[in-house]
Amino acid sequence: MFKKVLVANRGEIAVRIIRTLREMGIASVAVYSTADKDSLHVQIADEAIAVGGVKPTDSYLNMKNILSAALLTGSEAIHPGYGFLSENALFAEMVGEVGIKWIGPRPDTIELMGNKANAREEMRQAGVPVIPGSDGFIRDFSEAKVVADRIGYPLLLKAAAGGGGKGMRFVYSEDELSDKFDDAQNEARLSVGDDQMYIEKVMEHVRHIEMQLLRDKNGHVVYLPERDCSLQRKNQKVLEESPAVGVTPEMRAYLGDIVTKAAQAIRYENTGTIEFLQDHEGNFYFMEMNTRIQVEHPVTEMVTNLDLIRLQIEVAAGQDLPITQDDIQVNGHSIEVRLTAERPESNFAPSAGTVDLVFLPTGGPGVRIDSAIFVGDKVQPFYDSMIGKLVAKADTREQAVQKIHRIVDETVVHGISTSLNFQKALLEDPHVQRGEFDTRYLETEFLPRWTESLSEDE
Known part of the structure; x- marks a missing residue:
């Protein structure tokens, strides 16, 4: 070690x-x-x-x-x-x-899966269902139009080497394609230094479901309970949970078989997460793979009682995984909300400054808070706005929603603006409480209502 x-x-x-x-x-x-x-x-x-x-x-x-x-x-x-x-x-x-x-995984694996178009093709060859789209890279508008005519609108332009929404544009008609292709390609070139693009058919009314896996150097693989990360703003997750509403044990086993085959096909090492879109009929389609630990790994740890960072370190040190698939069970339900230094009421503008007061309600069973803030801490404007993760676990999803709402309600941070009020309103939304949402719900339905309610209160 x-x-x-x-x-x-x-x-x-x-x-x-x-x-x-x-x-x-x-x-x-x-x-x-x-x-x-x-x-x-x-x-x-x-x-x-x-x-x-x-x-x-x-x-x-x-x-x-x-x-x-x-x-x-x-x-x-x-x-x-x-x-x-x-x-x-x-x-x-x-x-x-x-x-x-x-x-982490080998450099060649990171490079392979970091290029979204190459990753898509690799997964297709491994038998993983992929979203209809382009075969390989799209270099210019004329090539984009050929693909668009074949798969139809709406479609999604994506930077092959992108991430975090960079170089990504939704296109709803042929009239938009030329300008949006140029915009997305230029953004990709400026943000990641690579302007290679590809196209996917927009899957409407879908959920973002992901599954984390671990594989050691001797080829032992385990997959972990799926996470639902559908509540997103500008392709950034704001709330994650495990297990996912509507994913049955049979679906979980099916996804587990897929990610296991994928990990073996590319001889993956350490931990990674394969992200899928689930359509309204329950079908899953590969979206991308993240070759690292994820922000939302605490919800997986909460329902499995595993330390994923420890397992990463042990596998990197050459040890075999100390667990088998039979050791992994789904124990209860966990929800995580991201605490950010932002002003949601002002279009989520970033906030920086000195933390004057902070209270993080860490007491009670099933409560976890991952944060690095403290009284006197200086929240910087140079880095990502996330300053913490509030996590709850309970026997049922309904109880987990109630617990995380209580945690958010008790959390206090003064000196900077935070997303607490936004997260509280989100947790009070009936659709969120019932688990009735997709990847477009937050931006197209919840945010307009919430923004309007803020205007009415002024």
């Missing part, structure tokens, strides 16, 4: 990883930007080393400085968390070349 691991991240996920390292008796090394020198992950790590300025490109995306920090501190492995360099195949390769272990 490793003696020292560098955590190449910040905020709540860095704190989360460092805590597991401490429980495993492994020394931790934090990296930080000049803006984060007093942050919680810096304070609780065994060692901490500055890697650059406030901009992510100068620090948390600075591959040379992070590698230098790992070598300087004698770190044997690097855990990237999520975001930043977690799905950067070049960085993963560089880590291996200097004799340090990457806690």
Whole structure:
């Protein structure tokens, strides 16, 4: 087992990883930007080393400085968390070349699955059902029009190397195709340095269902209970839960068989998540694969009683998975809401500043809060707006909704604006309470009503 691991991240996920390292008796090394020198992950790590300025490109995306920090501190492995360099195949390769272990899949796997078009084709060959769309890359408008004429509208333009909604556009008619293709391609070029595009048919009235898997170097695979991540705004998840409403044990076993075959086909190692769209008839279609731990992994941990970070570390150290599929059971229901430093009433504008007061209601069974904020903490404008995750687990979904509502209602953060009131209203929505929503519900139905109610209150 490793003696020292560098955590190449910040905020709540860095704190989360460092805590597991401490429980495993492994020394931790934090990296930080000049803006984060007093942050919680810096304070609780065994060692901490500055890697650059406030901009992510100068620090948390600075591959040379992070590698230098790992070598300087004698770190044997690097855990990237999520975001930043977690799905950067070049960085993963560089880590291996200097004799340090990457806690994640092989670089070639990251590269393969990071390109959405290539991933789609790989999954199709592995027998995974895929969304109708283009075969390979689309280079220009004329090629896009040929595909559009074949699969019909509405359709979705997607950057092959994109993520987080970058280079993505919905197209509802031929009149929109030319302009939106140029916009999406330009955004992809600017945001990820790659303007290769592909096209998928828009699946309407669908849910976003994903399944996490683990595979060790000897080919042992387990899949974990599915998560429903359908409540999204601008392709960003705001609430996640496990198990998914409407997914039967038979459906779960079917998805498990699919992700197991996919993992074996690409000889996957460590943890990853395959994301699907589920149509109103219950059919599942591959969307993409994330080759890292996910933001919403706590809901899976809550219903399985597993420490996924520990399992990541053990697999990266060469150990076999200590569990089999028979060991994994669905125990209750878990819901996570994302706490962000934003002003939802002002079109979710980011908020920054000093936290003057914070109360996180951590007491009681089935309550988990992953956060790195504290009184005096400075929430920076340079990074992602998420400052915490509020998680509840109960025997039933109805009880879990009630519990997470109570947690949100009790949470207090002063000094910055947060998404608490928005999340509270979402949890009070009858459709959300009954689990009656799809990937378009939040933006097309809930947000317009909520925004109108805010105007009426003024």
